Amino acid sequence: MQTPEESRKRLAMAIIEYLDKAVADSLISTDGAESLEIAKQCISDAFELDLEDDAETKALSLKPFSLDKVFDVYMATQAKLESSNNTAGSSTDKAPVDATPTTNTASGPSDEDRM
Secondary structure, three states, X not given: OOOHHHHHHHHHHHHHHHHHHHHHOOOOOHHHHHHHHHHHHHXXXXXXXXOOOHHHHHXXXXXXXXXXXXXXXXXXXXXXXXXXXXXOOOOOOOOOXXXXXXXXXXXXXXXXXXX
């Protein structure tokens, strides 16, 4: 199981990989690409990532998954939940589903979120 620090570093790496993909796929302007390069440096510094260390970047990478694909799955799940809640109508048998992660921001993620 990952430590909270490893999870944060993996998320930071996923963000950096998404920024790289946005530049590679020409989703932004040249000026935007320069700004994203600075953003990557800031993120790697803040989360103490060594982007020059191939072993570290490979260990932290989500590949073959990507942040945008993970987000797409999340959005599709949210849409399904909303759709199933809407089709349930006014049924009192079902409690509303809340897919929002629960975290205690004061002390980090809950034990439930770490699973």
